Amino acid sequence: MRTKVAIIGAGPAGLLLGRLLDKAGIETVILERRSQDYVLGRIRAGVLEQGTVELLDKAGVSERLHADGLIHDGVELCFDGDKHRFNFHELIGRTVTVYGQTEVTRDLMQARDASGAKTIYEAENVSLHDFDSDKPKVRYLKDGVEHELACDFIAGCDGYHGVARASVPAGSIRKFERVYPFGWLGILVDRPPVAEELIYAHHERGFALCSMRSPTRSRYYVQVPADEQVQEWSDDRFWDELRRRVDEETADNLVTGPSIEKSIAPLRSFVAEPLRFGRLFLAGDAAHIVPPTGAKGLNLAASDVGALAEAFIAFYAERSSAGIDGYSARVLSRIWKAERFSWWMTSILHTFPDTDAFSRRIQRAEFDYLRSSEAAARSLAENYTGLPM
Numbered sequence: 001m002r003t004k005v006a007i008i009g010a011g012p013a014g015l016l017l018g019r020l021l022d023k024a025g026i027e028t029v030i031l032e033r034r035s036q037d038y039v040l041g042r043i044r045a046g047v048l049e050q051g052t053v054e055l056l057d058k059a060g061v062s063e064r065l066h067a068d069g070l071i072h073d074g075v076e077l078c079f080d081g082d083k084h085r086f087n088f089h090e091l092i093g094r095t096v097t098v099y100g101q102t103e104v105t106r107d108l109m110q111a112r113d114a115s116g117a118k119t120i121y122e123a124e125n126v127s128l129h130d131f132d133s134d135k136p137k138v139r140y141l142k143d144g145v146e147h148e149l150a151c152d153f154i155a156g157c158d159g160y161h162g163v164a165r166a167s168v169p170a171g172s173i174r175k176f177e178r179v180y181p182f183g184w185l186g187i188l189v190d191r192p193p194v195a196e197e198l199i200y201a202h203h204e205r206g207f208a209l210c211s212m213r214s215p216t217r218s219r220y221y222v223q224v225p226a227d228e229q230v231q232e233w234s235d236d237r238f239w240d241e242l243r244r245r246v247d248e249e250t251a252d253n254l255v256t257g258p259s260i261e262k263s264i265a266p267l268r269s270f271v272a273e274p275l276r277f278g279r280l281f282l283a284g285d286a287a288h289i290v291p292p293t294g295a296k297g298l299n300l301a302a303s304d305v306g307a308l309a310e311a312f313i314a315f316y317a318e319r320s321s322a323g324i325d326g327y328s329a330r331v332l333s334r335i336w337k338a339e340r341f342s343w344w345m346t347s348i349l350h351t352f353p354d355t356d357a358f359s360r361r362i363q364r365a366e367f368d369y370l371r372s373s374e375a376a377a378r379s380l381a382e383n384y385t386g387l388p389m
């Protein structure tokens with residue numbers, strides 16, 4: 001079997017890259033380790049920057065997003081019960097769209113299935129070969145039978161634990177990492193959200209976030225220690241903890257109900273450099289991880305593959321390798337801006353095991369500065385709603 005671009009991973013990065021290339025007439029095959037239902041069962045974040053929405057428009061997969069997505073003009077930050085609204089639209093004329101990553105994935109899968117482009121789910125033992133030559137190959141097992149896919153390029157869109165980054169010789173790649181000593185316990189519930197916009201709350205007991213998926217479905221998180229077990233958290237315990245960490249008005253207005261999903265996600269910052277190794281390119285979570293506090297994970301994945309698609313399109317249209325040569329440096333500059341913002345949001349909003357009285361005052365001072373300085377608020381707005389390339 002042969003294709004132009006072999007894409008490893010059918011998460012949002014792989015599917016969006018496949019879609020952008022498909023629209024440009026460049027053939028791709030996606031190899032995904034899991035089943036389609038498994039991929040669609042993962043609950044992830046749900047805040048889209050305007051640039052991400054525009055890319056999904058370009059990919060022709062935004063009809064449901066425009067019908068069901070919720071446009072938010074701003075967010076609220078709450079510090080020990082003091083709440084302040086940051087109106088991004090008023091500050092800088094930009095908004096964000098709340099629409100679940102699971103739905104983005106579903107829309108991309110539907111478009112790919114309809115176009116006839118090939119996706120091989122439950123592809124086992126995927127391995128990458130000869131990407132340092134101009135004849136790269138990918139091998140995999142499907143239903144116990146070994147297959148080989150010859151291609152021009154390999155796109156590693158297989159997430160943090162994928163095989164693509166792991167296939168690069170150790171001496172050719174540098175990794176930058178910070179693991180945070182806590183995770184987020186999240187629940188999904190079929191009840192209306194507590195407020196119209198997201199509320200990010202800092203409290204002595206830890207961070208909390210009130211988010212949503214739709215006018216009838218909410219998503220809430222509380223910070224928990226890194227080694228916490230989800231079985232330790234009944235719904236009642238979760239709601240009690242959440243109420244203690246937010247302001248009184250929010251606590252009073254919470255509409256609780258039985259959780260339909262409950263899980264703990266660890267928090268990590270990670271960047272690999274570079275992101276191109278001969279004919280292998282890394283994009284999305286395979287290339288970098290951000291803690292979810294800045295809501296950047298999906299948006300970064302989208303901007304990576306937007307740039308990668310442009311590079312491949314230029315290669316096939318003009319036989320120009322300028323785009324593929326420049327890919328790594330181009331996306332890394334935006335990645336590090338998102339890393340900085342996500343790290344900063346995480347630092348001011350969480351409690352750390354070693355947070356002493358001084359650090360708490362500094363966190364408080366950051367919040368007061370954001371509240372009182374229009375320049376600081378504009379910077380928050382610019383970073384949250386989108387970052388330049």
Ligand code: APR
Binds near residue numbers: 123
């Ligand atoms: N072979 C084939 N597929 C693999 C392999 C492998 N060895 N390893 C992982 N995969 C698949 C996973 O099953 C998953 O479906 O690659 C896909 C990677 O998808 P994601 O983890 O969703 O990563 P990405 O597409 O980069 O999306 C980034 O996801 O985690 C969030 O915050 C993150 O929003 C961001 C987005």
Ligand code: PHB
Binds near residue numbers: 046293
């Ligand atoms: C979510 O709705 O899951 C969500 C929203 C904003 C974040 C992180 C997660 O920063």
